[in-house]
Amino acid sequence: MTWWKESVVYQIYPRSFKDSNGDGIGDIKGIIEKLDYLKDLGVDVIWLSPIYPSPNDDNGYDISDYQDIMEEFGTIRDWEKLLDEIHGRGMKLVMDLVVNHSSDEHEWFQESRKSKDNPYRDYYIWHQGKDGKEPNNWKSNFSGSAWQYDEETQEYYLHLFSKKQPDLNWENPKLRREVYNMMMWWLDKGIDGFRMDVINFISKVPGLPDAPNPEGKKYVSGSKYYRNGPRIHEFLQEMNREVLSKYDVMTVGEMPSVDVEEAKKYTNEARNELNMVFQFEHMGLDNGEGGKWNLKPLDLRDLKENLTKWQTGLHGVGWNSLYWNNHDQPRIVSRFGNDKEYRVESAKMLATCLHMMQGTPYIYQGEEIGMTNVRFDSIDDYKDIETLNIYKEKMEEGQDPTQIMESIYAKGRDNGRTPFQWDATKNAGFTTGEPWIKVNDNYPEINAEQAVADPESIYHYYRELIALRKTHPIIVYGDYTLLLPEHEEIFAYVRAYEGEKLLVVTNFSQDNVEFQLPDDADFTAKELLIGNYSVSEGDIRRFTMKPFEARVYIGK
Incomplete structure (x- = not known):
């Protein structure tokens, strides 16, 4: 019996969960206020999206200090109280680990860009470029080039995401030691594990070659050169040996493009890497030609084939994570269900289908009350860098803005980031101030207060699913x-x-x-x-x- 196999995890996106001081931004004291709600739901583990200091270019996934708390969220003392309150209720806390990249405002990068012989230079991936152009043709995951020219030393640095998120150089053993020391600092404070952001991107193919480009585009996906790269298993085994094996913790690696065979390696307990991975295959089944912004309806046969492949492929070898929603995904009831006439029924059905499978289930904030996608009137109401970039890119290509917005309504990441709907009062009870992003206007009908009061609600159905998992080993094993x-x-x-x-x-x-x-x-x-x-x-x-x-x- 293993605790993380028998647990149900609840993901909190702190910025949008509960604001305690009226500044419109969710915070740590707000989370503390709502811990009894989570305890009553029955969850065992809380996973916090990043709460570290950050310029917020990518909503906290660009970290400028790995060992402190962002002022907007509170202080390290607030966080220590949160940990005590979570543990006092018999729950556990998992923190986000973002070490494929840092913020360009991190002290390491500030030093790194000063000169080519700075001791921190090789903490990042710098390159001269070739023929006065970028070192290769890789495209950033947030559109445009994956390289940024830096005037100070007249070289380019790699950023697989925003230009304010330079990639860390995992080939450098000093950098790896810094990361391991930081992980132990948090673990020694008493946390119960890590969710690791795009952790399978940390090993890049030597030489950083151009990606095939038959259509002659300016920038193309170089993902095969950095996803599941040549040293990834070596790095994770070293991390396990140096850090994770010394604590009783849970680990889950976010791994775009991981397949079942690779996942067996990552999660096989005999290999000493990670406990489980987040795979994305089932989240791409309603993508049309050209990726997630090109919409097509889900074919249920594809979903069955895919989830079955993972259920049978990892059984007895590794371990599955089970999820429909997170901070990067649209709301599942709007996506694979019906968020109008059958919102309650389809939300319960989707929960049943997932929670009865083998693996550790993850509930994303608001999923348990059936929160839906949002349709803001204007692109100006959106905050997500990926969404804003794709809108700009498609407008420059001459696409119909109405069509672009329909894609954003269906797939934009802000669908999962609108404030949690606590009650029917102004701003859904999330804040007494002006929320950092607009509240979904259906909050008077869809909110936690209403759901808790109604014994037939989605919330109480989730409680029942969680309770069944704790009383029936067949659901787990x-x-x-x-x-x-x-x-x-x-x-x-x-x-x-x-x-x-x-x-x-x-x-x-x-x-x-x-x-x-x-x-x-x-x-x-x-x-x-x-x-x-x-x-x-x-x-x-x-x-x-x-x-x-x-x-x-x-x-x-």
Whole structure:
């Protein structure tokens, strides 16, 4: 038995969670105010998005000091009180670790750019360039070149994200030692683990070659040269040996472009790297040609195939993380559900489908009350650097602004960053001041106060799912078998563990759909464990499912 396998994690995006002092920005004291809400929900672990000092070019993922707290959020004493209050309620705290890059305002980079022989020069990736141009044709993940020219030393530095986020040079053992010392500083304070931001980007292919460019574009994705790079496993094993193995902690690595075979290496306990990874394959299934801003409807068969591949691929070898939402993703009820007529039903269905799988579930703030995507009137209301950059880029390409906004409404990261909707008072009870980003205007109907008061709410359904995970080991440890892989509307699977079975049936459509258990499926129901509609006794091998219905039967 392993605590992080049996836990449910709740992600807090501090800027948008709860403001205690009226400045419009969520803060640590605001989080402390709401810990009882999280305890009542039943979560075991709180993961905090970055709360370190930052110029906020990328909302805190550009860190200027790894060992302090951003003034907007509070002080280190506030944070220490938060940790005590979390531990006092029997919960754990996981912090964000952002060490692929720092802020350009970090002391290391300020020194690094002073001269080519500065002791900190090799903490970052500097290059002369070639023929008066960038060192290679790589494109930043936030659009434009991945290189920035610096007048002071007349060289370029690499930034795979914003130009204010220079990449750290993991080839330098001194830099790695600085990172490990910093990690131990936090662990010695008592935290319970790390979520590691784009950690599979830290090893770059030597020589930093140009990426293939058959269309002759100015900048192209060089991702195959830095995602899951040649020394990544060596670096993570060193990190485990030097730091993580000395503490009882949980680790999850955010890893764009990781596949099952790589994830087995990252999460195999015998290899001493990480506990689990965040993979993105299922989050790209509604991307059209050309990436996430080109929209296409989800084909449920693709989702089933993908999640099944991960369930069966890591079973008995590594460990899955289970998520629909986070600070970088749109709201799942607006994405794979129906956030209008069937908001409550589809939110419960999506939760059921995910939480009954093997892995550690992650709940993102507001998911448990069914918060939805937002449609701001103007691009000026958006704050996210990725969103603003893509709008500018597509406008320069001459695209229709209405069409660009539809993509932003569907996929923009600010969908997950609007303030948490606590109640029906002004600004959803998030702040008494002017919120840093607008509140979704549906807060009078969708808020935590209403959800807690209604026993049939999404919130209470999440409480039930979390409680079931704590009382039924099959949900944590059982194996997984997909049923009806070609069905276009129903996602059904069986879990099995120590003579017990679960049958999970979910309807991803807004139609009444007939479910029939395959003849070769060996399952005898004992009882309905959970469902989002009231169900009368009947044949469990064949029944009609209501729109976005979910049922879980336990039996053998």
